[in-house]
Amino acid sequence: MDVDVKKILRNQILFSAASESVISHAAGVIRFVEYQTRDPIYYQGDPRSPLVMVIKGQLRASTVSEYGVEAPFKVINPGEVAGILAILGRSPSPLNVAAVKTSLIGILNRADARTLLQEPSVSPALNSVLASEFRRIVEQDATQAPSRADSRISALIEASYNVIKESGSGIIELPDQVTIAAMVKVSRETVSRVLKTLERRGMISKEGRRIRVLDSVALHKLATG
Incomplete structure (x- = not known):
């Protein structure tokens, strides 16, 4: 042995x-x-x-x-x-x-x-x-850098959503993508990609620069992940 x-x-x-x-x-x-x-x-x-x-x-x-x-x-x-x-x-x-x-x-x-x-x-x-x-x-x-970008952008959306959610509309007016990119320190292309991903995953829907939060629970998990 x-x-x-x-x-x-x-x-x-x-x-x-x-x-x-x-x-x-x-x-x-x-x-x-x-x-x-x-x-x-x-x-x-x-x-x-x-x-x-x-x-x-x-x-x-x-x-x-x-x-x-x-x-x-x-x-x-x-x-x-x-x-x-x-x-x-x-x-x-x-x-x-x-x-x-x-x-x-x-x-x-x-x-x-x-x-x-x-x-x-x-x-x-x-x-x-x-x-x-x-x-x-x-x-x-x-x-994993894109995943951190997902979290930061989701956190930005969630913060804006928390401000207006009591109105019941769930619609957020976001800055343009260049401004968002500067706020979360990623490229504009990354902002565009993340927003499309969130939309595809059913967390948000886009209406121009306006965003409607569809799944606040999933968005919170991603923002805090």
């Missing part, structure tokens, strides 16, 4: 170049657990979230807003790890992690993980993992 565990560890990105003594140490403290589809591994805010390595299957990391809306963050595939940033930062997990399908997971508690991550033979792989994570966050942040 020990030989099998060592082989499994060698197939993990984090321990692929680790020394034999490190592999032996990890083999002695790691435990393996099989999770079924949708089983939680650990939750957002968990101060003892472990280091998780995917042997087989797939995990999903996500966050949940204060309104209970889940936002997928990333998937973790065989050979990959989760939980490193919280362990290094000695902080609660910022993510929920759960199984996408039946998965075999290797788990190291925080104390053992921290000891192993300090080993010189693990450092190059750790640096690579952290660099990849940083690059993925930057790329994801760039691709």
Whole structure:
């Protein structure tokens, strides 16, 4: 069994170049657990979230807003790890992690993980993992910029709507798109795209520069998302 565990560890990105003594140490403290589809591994805010390595299957990391809306963050595939940033930062997990399908997971508690991550033979792989994570966050942040624009523009509409909703008309007179763009710090083209998206999703209807709010609940969720 020990030989099998060592082989499994060698197939993990984090321990692929680790020394034999490190592999032996990890083999002695790691435990393996099989999770079924949708089983939680650990939750957002968990101060003892472990280091998780995917042997087989797939995990999903996500966050949940204060309104209970889940936002997928990333998937973790065989050979990959989760939980490193919280362990290094000695902080609660910022993510929920759960199984996408039946998965075999290797788990190291925080104390053992921290000891192993300090080993010189693990450092190059750790640096690579952290660099990849940083690059993925930057790329994801760039691709989510339109979503933030959606929220800002929706918040602007909602603020105007809240002023006039007691009249019962639900009709807002907005500034022109150039002015809106300047107010929320996006391009005019982005304003046009977002308004068309909101209309297509049934949240608003456009009547020239006037907007009628059709679904204030959905608009609020988007504005606060």
